[in-house]
Amino acid sequence: MKILVTGGAGYIGSITVERLIKAGAEVVVLDNLFQGHRDAVHPDATFVQGDLADRALVEKLMADHKPDGIMHFASYTLVGESMERPFLYLRDNITNGLNLIESAVKQGVRGFILSSTANLFDEPEQIPIAETERIVPGSPYGESKFILERYLYWMDRLYDMRYTCLRYFNACGATEERGEDHDPETHLIPLVLQVALGQREKITIFGDDYDTPDGTCIRDYIHVVDLAEAHILAMRALLDGGHSRKYNLGNGRGFSVKEVVETARAVTGHPIPAEIGPRRPGDPATLIASSETINHDLGWRPIYPDLRTIIEMAWNWHQANPQGYEK
Numbered sequence: 001m002k003i004l005v006t007g008g009a010g011y012i013g014s015i016t017v018e019r020l021i022k023a024g025a026e027v028v029v030l031d032n033l034f035q036g037h038r039d040a041v042h043p044d045a046t047f048v049q050g051d052l053a054d055r056a057l058v059e060k061l062m063a064d065h066k067p068d069g070i071m072h073f074a075s076y077t078l079v080g081e082s083m084e085r086p087f088l089y090l091r092d093n094i095t096n097g098l099n100l101i102e103s104a105v106k107q108g109v110r111g112f113i114l115s116s117t118a119n120l121f122d123e124p125e126q127i128p129i130a131e132t133e134r135i136v137p138g139s140p141y142g143e144s145k146f147i148l149e150r151y152l153y154w155m156d157r158l159y160d161m162r163y164t165c166l167r168y169f170n171a172c173g174a175t176e177e178r179g180e181d182h183d184p185e186t187h188l189i190p191l192v193l194q195v196a197l198g199q200r201e202k203i204t205i206f207g208d209d210y211d212t213p214d215g216t217c218i219r220d221y222i223h224v225v226d227l228a229e230a231h232i233l234a235m236r237a238l239l240d241g242g243h244s245r246k247y248n249l250g251n252g253r254g255f256s257v258k259e260v261v262e263t264a265r266a267v268t269g270h271p272i273p274a275e276i277g278p279r280r281p282g283d284p285a286t287l288i289a290s291s292e293t294i295n296h297d298l299g300w301r302p303i304y305p306d307l308r309t310i311i312e313m314a315w316n317w318h319q320a321n322p323q324g325y326e327k
């Protein structure tokens with residue numbers, strides 16, 4: 001299969017490219033390197049530096065390479081930033097996604113996978129969160145993904161382009177060669193590991209007065225390789241004639257912020273000083289996915305559900321690459 005991966009120089013995209021190539025796929029990566037890293041792109045992938053806002057470029061890319069399927073990772077992805085800069089998300093994420101979707105339809109692409117988010121479920125009535133849960137986007141970021149999900153629904157109905165929306169919970173972990181390198185970093189596990197590397201003095205825990213057993217937020221940390229494998233399974237199913245689907249994708253287990261910090265102390269042997277700070281606006285107390293549907297439909301289940309293994313793999317990558325990627 002020939003797959004176009006947008007955002008293939010980013011964290012989840014680059015690791016999915018690595019797994020796609022291992023699985024024998026031909027891969028074309030489109031990335032503007034705004035957040036991604038050239039060094040993260042697998043050497044066997046064809047790399048095109050460019051922006052989804054450039055419609056002519058997207059159409060040419062599609063005509064030149066004629067992919068069977070598209071995996072669309074390229075996006076602004078921060079919940080907090082989207083509350084401060086809503087138009088970046090409500091305009092750029094949506095119009096860039098739409099440029100890609102429209103060119104894909106014109107080109108007759110058969111399978112489209114959208115990176116969607118747990119931020120669709122800001123007020124879950126049931127934990128773990130199933131696909132039947134009411135959608136309440138928690139931010140302009142979540143809303144931008146929801147709107148792209150809706151566009152895809154119409155492409156399926158009107159043009160026969162099949163799609164899968166994968167709503168990720170908290171992606172984390174690394175492979176030997178690729179890991180998480182954001183600037184600025186805002187995610188819990190890499191921040192905690194930066195303390196262990198001596199690059200930060202301490203970690204601030206955002207609130208310990210939530211309605212959870214230890215008072216800190218509970219999240220569903222899913223290994224990035226498990227996410228990547230879900231993409232490959234989902235794409236194969238679409239290209240084999242499967243129907244359009246939406247799946248919540250997590251570990252099915254929740255860990256609190258304090259548990260993450262404790263586990264990182266055990267893995268790294270570093271004391272990792274932590275202080276309690278105020279709540280971060282917009283953080284729900286508990287988010288845990290039910291991934292029963294994708295397990296039932298595609299046989300997917302996490303290979304790395306254990307938090308300690310996830311943190312060990314991330315730690316190995318951060319130790320080998322303390323400054324992240326060179327370029």
Ligand code: UFG
Nearest residue numbers: 077117118119169170186187188204205206217257280283
């Ligand atoms: N946290 C801290 N201190 C920090 C950083 C984070 O206590 O310095 C806490 C947060 O409050 C939260 C947990 O650690 O409770 C995880 O926070 P992250 O920032 O690592 O991840 P989020 O849960 O906020 O966001 C992630 C993705 C989003 C996605 C969301 C869906 O980054 O793209 O999960 O749940 F939308």
